[in-house]
Amino acid sequence: FITNGYLAELVLVFAKMDTPEDNGKFSVFIIETKKHQGYSVGNRLKKIGLKAQDTSELFFDNINLSNREILGETPGRGLYQLMADLPYERLLIADMAMGAMEGAYQLTVEYVRNRTVFGEPLINKQNTRFVLANMVATLKVARAFVDDCINKILTGSLDTETASAAKLWLAQQQNLLIDDCVQLHGGYGFMDEYLIGRMFSDARVQRIYGGTDEIMKEIISRKL
Missing domain, CATH: 2.40.110.10 (Butyryl-CoA Dehydrogenase, subunit A, domain 2)
Incomplete structure (x- = not known):
């Protein structure tokens, strides 16, 4: 299939x-x-x-x-x-993860600003702000990594290990970050009617297609 x-x-x-x-x-x-x-x-x-x-x-x-x-x-x-295009494919998946994370973060910030809990916006809660702060840190590191890989592929210097590391880490972070976004949405995050719920379901395959996490680790470890 x-x-x-x-x-x-x-x-x-x-x-x-x-x-x-x-x-x-x-x-x-x-x-x-x-x-x-x-x-x-x-x-x-x-x-x-x-x-x-x-x-x-x-x-x-x-x-x-x-x-x-x-x-x-x-x-x-x-x-x-097949092998010649694998770094490009894995970078594409990493870039998809980057876009999904940024979109999920923006969606969640908008939600917690408008969602009222116990008479005040959810974003006023310290836990909410701390979770979002962690997302910001992840997004900044991820963006720097992806942009560096894009520059490398444009100059023909993106090696298989770096592309595999980008695919591995970005896909993992995508799943972790969107899981936090679902948590901040509460019960609504579990509904297909809400975009964040569909983003959560869509994210899981990122760690499978284009080479599983385990294959990425095997490739990276060859250079140890």
């Missing part, structure tokens, strides 16, 4: 070659979904988050492909092509 599988007209498939000269090597195949009768879409799967985005099963049955349908038209370069 894959994101946007239900709507996709082009699908990239990472597969092992079985030709004598390329046996065991990987290639990236470009499959036009409307061109091949052996291609079909299965169930649209139900998820706990990102519900506006489909995730669907894909099936391939006796699809014949030529070298023209290999990315770059050169067989056996799939592993290189």
Whole structure:
């Protein structure tokens, strides 16, 4: 299964070659979904988050492909092509986490300013201000880290370990920060009708796709 599988007209498939000269090597195949009768879409799967985005099963049955349908038209370069873009993908996820954290913080500040508890705004409570202060500190460090990674990728100097560290830490902080935001929203934060509740559900997959936390730690630890 894959994101946007239900709507996709082009699908990239990472597969092992079985030709004598390329046996065991990987290639990236470009499959036009409307061109091949052996291609079909299965169930649209139900998820706990990102519900506006489909995730669907894909099936391939006796699809014949030529070298023209290999990315770059050169067989056996799939592993290189995949690895070359992994730092970029992981930075994208870190940047998504950054935006989600900033949005959740702003949403929560607005909420606690308007929410009245025991006759006064929730933001007047010391605990509320302390929780928000921790968020500000996290956001400042996270923004500096992400901006540094963006500068590095623009100059071609973003290494795999740094990109993995950004993805690991930002995704973890996203989940922690939004959890605090939900807590400040109280019962309303647990409702799908409130954006913060949906942001909480959406955040969880950030620690899974693009490489799990455990894979990120393994990559980072190779340089220890």
